[in-house]
Amino acid sequence: MSSSNATPGGDEKTEAGTAKPPMREALIAAAFQLFLERGYEQTTVDDIVALAGVGRRSFFRYFPSKEDVVFPDHERCLTDMTAFLAASDDEHEPVRRVCDAARLVLRMYAENPAFSVQRYQLTKKVPGLRAYELSVVWRYERALAEYLRERFAGRRDGTLQADVIAAAVVAAHNNALRSWLRSDGQGDSDAAVDHALAYVQSAFGVAPTPGPAVDEQPDDVVVVVSRRGAPLWRVVQEIETTLGRD
């Protein structure tokens, strides 16, 4: 089996630099070939191992079930995400941090566009895979929410805010991911997810991730909220106080 962009699992090296076992890659490739030819439900694990030329036990060494071969990289990605969040410190703005964590998932899909698009087509057609995907998405969402709950531990409504923001981040990510998948992986996935996550960041009071130039020249913004009925002098006084504060 030659390694091409369409090869499920992509490069032989993962981001962590560990070589992926060729047998695992062969099983994924065989599974997808059969799923696309015969349909997911009509393909058995026996069919997959016969095509890959390995024994049944080899399959189950790598994949607990037939569903898992469809989403072979989510466990690694969940591990990477958890490690990324665990490596945070108090300097990291929490909402921005979970947005950056969500980008890891997009990167996994974007590593291998042809495989991701194939899987998207398959998942839409097979209810069992849809259910499996929901359980994976839920695990990502819980990882983000757990991190935010810790960061918001001192806040009133900390768990509420953590849960809502985690769900919003996942929904924005998935909206961008699906747009990109529907474009057959042709569009700019990074730009799509940046745009989607900027919406969440603005809703929850965080400026979108700034570029380096802006980092060097902090350019604060003053927001004044006033009832329409308030006299103008009162509004001006408020602005003056705010501008002169530091």
Next chain:
Amino acid sequence: MSSSNATPGGDEKTEAGTAKPPMREALIAAAFQLFLERGYEQTTVDDIVALAGVGRRSFFRYFPSKEDVVFPDHERCLTDMTAFLAASDDEHEPVRRVCDAARLVLRMYAENPAFSVQRYQLTKKVPGLRAYELSVVWRYERALAEYLRERFAGRRDGTLQADVIAAAVVAAHNNALRSWLRSDGQGDSDAAVDHALAYVQSAFGVAPTPGPAVDEQPDDVVVVVSRRGAPLWRVVQEIETTLGRD
């Protein structure tokens, strides 16, 4: 079987006023009795129908699978929610409307606190039920998102905003619901969900549902956003223009 507050399914009448078939109620009660005594996995449909004193075919007339007997009212609630959203008009502020739609789900749980708390305990322990619940939650979220997508059809980023807001509403609802379930259904579920949904409404620029007095006296708010470096006269000019606009 006497009808008590702890009877699964609650009152004999649904909100729509149609009588629930007693056999359906008997099957739910028998199923829960066995799930709690023996465990969910150890209970078969045959066990349930034997205890309820009916035939196997009666079970499958009401419930497609064993999972469905655990969540007997979600289909009705999804139908109610879809009807509620379909009955909206342009006067309804869209974010507030989906929050009101989410309240229908909470009401279903609150109709029968003892049953809801029992089910919560069961669902936490059985992975298959957790997966089933995720698929139900996903259907609620899609119903809210579809409504918002229609309402936001003219907006740039309308589908992104619809998906994010729907996810945030569902997460806020579920946060309040779980708090209430963990209190063994003792707390004020309406107050908890109102509080949680108010957070989402404020994040997405909607004032929380006002009381009638406020409705009669619209009290608009002016928001001015300015860079800290902007000259004061420029800010004042902007406010004057905004205040004088209508």
